[in-house]
Amino acid sequence: MSKTQQWLLYGAYGYTGELIARQAVKKGLKLVLSGRDEAKTKQLANELGLSYVVFSVSDLANNTDLLKAYDLVLNCAGPFSQTAEVFLDACIEARCHYFDITGEIAVFEAAAERHQQAALAEVILCPGVGFDVIPTDCMAAMLKQAMPDASHLCLGFDSRSGFSPGTAKTSVEALPEGGRVREDGLIKQVPLAYKTRRIDFGGGQKLAMTIPWGDVATAYYSTGIQNIEVYIPGSPKLVKRMKRMNWIRPVLGWSWVQNIIKKRIEKTVKGPDEQAREKLTTYVWGEVTNPAGERIQKRLLVANGYQLTVDGSLHVVNAVLSQSDLSPGYQTPSSLLGADLIRQLPGTQDIHIES
Structure with a gap:
């Protein structure tokens, strides 16, 4: 063409x-x-x-x-x-x-x-x-190369880049749908903060929770690995808040509730300026395991999300x-x-x- x-x-x-x-x-x-x-x-x-x-x-x-x-x-x-x-x-x-x-x-x-x-x-x-999903997708592919018989893949990132208005609105739209993981090759709907674990993304151990990140879809096509989860850091207080939010997820999907939240985002969320972006970096982490229980972890430091x-x-x-x-x-x-x-x-x- x-x-x-x-x-x-x-x-x-x-x-x-x-x-x-x-x-x-x-x-x-x-x-x-x-x-x-x-x-x-x-x-x-x-x-x-x-x-x-x-x-x-x-x-x-x-x-x-x-x-x-x-x-x-x-x-x-x-x-x-x-x-x-x-x-x-x-x-x-x-x-x-x-x-x-x-x-x-x-x-x-x-x-x-x-x-x-x-x-x-x-x-x-x-x-x-x-940022969605180049670094985590490449991490998934690197780990698959390192362990061709991997059956489980966990990915994650530690970023403080903040939200742009568009990203914030997308996140609000996703809340009523809950979380997502891939199990035995199929994408499964799960509660928000479905799983937690402690992860060293690159700057020390932190409590982390699962999120419905795009790699639940893309990493499967990149690697063929059947079981995929994606994590971000979350304080104990935030994890509890996300778990409580599962009880009101249907309400968050009501159109008038979505409209109220999105209008507030338009007024208050501007995205970081150039000076703020230049100071920010992101840790990207990945882990694969195979049926024998062998494990490989890898970490990257990348530029801020924007x-x-x-x-x-x-x-x-x-x-x-x-x-x-x-x-x-x-x-x-x-x-x-x-x-x-x-x-x-x-x-x-x-x-x-x-x-």
């Missing part, structure tokens, strides 16, 4: 989208900005000296020609539960590669279900090319536009560009491996 080597950044004026747009310009990448708000899209495009187009996701659902001029779309408009599936179908129809920065399990599963369609159209579908999302998404976009031998269909970041992808991003350091 050869078009113009031009790609579209949708949701360009959002917190993370704007960070990506500004960094893309610094790198000299050729892109077109897009979003549903004409005033915001135009203002940013004019400032950066870029072209822009304006359309909504509902427009795209009725007119896939909107994407036919582009080789690739990077979707930064969350919550992705409301945008990704329309883009997935439209990109297959328009023969345009699809990428986004989601961490939502449902989006990864929707992309995987379209694998055959995308492969026939010679289109790559690769959601999760940001910087990694900017660097990671642009690295993937550039790689796809410059390489013609990548396999079409559904891909995870590590299956597309290899487990060493994370080591190619600024700020990544190996800590150590334990057997």
